[in-house]
Amino acid sequence: MEPKSSSFQNILAERLDGLRRNGLYRELRRVESPQGRRITIAGTNYLNFSSNDYLGLSTAPELADAAREAIGRFGAGAGASRLICGSLSPYHELEETLARFKGTESALYFSTGYAAAVGTICALVGSDDVIVIDRLVHASIVDAARLSGAKLRVFAHNDLEDLEKMLRWAGERNTNPQHPSRTLIVTESIFSMDGDQAPLRAIVELKDRYGAWLMVDEAHATGVLGKRHCGLAEEQGVADRIEIQMGTLGKAVGASGGYICGAQVLVDYLVNRARSFVFSTAPVPAAAAAATAGLRLIQSEAGEKRCAQLWQRVEQLLQGVAALQGRSAALQATSAIIPLIIGPEVTAMEVAGALRRRGIYIPAIRYPTVARGEARLRITLTAAHTQADVEELLAALNSVFKNLQNGFSRA
């Protein structure tokens, strides 16, 4: 008889073979350089269009200096949950900076955006309640919605009519004043794999009309959109009408961690009830200090300049892609995420491989991150990219797609 461990391993190996056959196998590539516009993998240098470090802050000296200083003062580790061993001052400094930046009463720092979504949603709704999410929201929100035990309804992407139908349904089933049922709507402001924007203003109108709560995940908009770079809610003038503003500090802010911004009572409630906050060791103080420095940089003249550079590169790429596709007009710039939809998973992998051989690193995004048969190259631009970098990317795309009879289109 086979030893047990080998049969366990055989089963997993078979499952992995299944992924390989369907072009869905994933593996880690060891990077020996910082996460900059160029990265080095196994001795080869690539132009990098895969990072969410939209403003290039992850390698900015201001953030690294702040992290080093925090390590000097507080050491490397946090010791325990903030409720157990006390709450180090860098977390409070970060939360005060975040609340001022977003113009909210208060803010709460989580170890990741994922933890912020799971902790917050599960604290706010339970089995008596309804949660309504856009079909394309991030996995952290889907997981949170399932874990919460609330009745889950999914509306078609950015479809206000579909959303309203669900809000009406949720209202109609709410007939017992003894057990009032709450409805929480969750959407992203910039969708992570499509780069398009949610109609936040219209969603806010709807949630007010139906008495629902609204949570908006600004993971890809914070630092990038809005006059003060607070996000899409700021740009659409509805930030103060959203109950729960969520985001990550690991993308444009250049550090790591997640946040919730909103009323003081929301933050007090989450400190008591968000299990991913209560039952998890605080992030390292250096991460909080780096995030604070990132937020300060975003609000400075240097941040303004980086943001302007980013949007110039986005315009350049969109125009170049339109030219490749033989369209006269470029698509409107909505974010720093430009997906090129390929379709079949295996083809997307081939295209990504062909680009790597030309020195360009772009991930092929496949199921389950996106729907089956909607695999894509997800190009992300950053303020660190130069005009010449984008030209090099366009030339590589041109030659790779010439070899691919299917052609390509943007979402």
Ligand SMILES: *Cc1c(COP(=O)(O)O)cnc(C)c1O
């Ligand atoms: C990245 C991301 C998250 C998770 O944030 P982390 O800090 O990386 O855990 C949540 N929502 C969206 C839309 C994201 O893109």
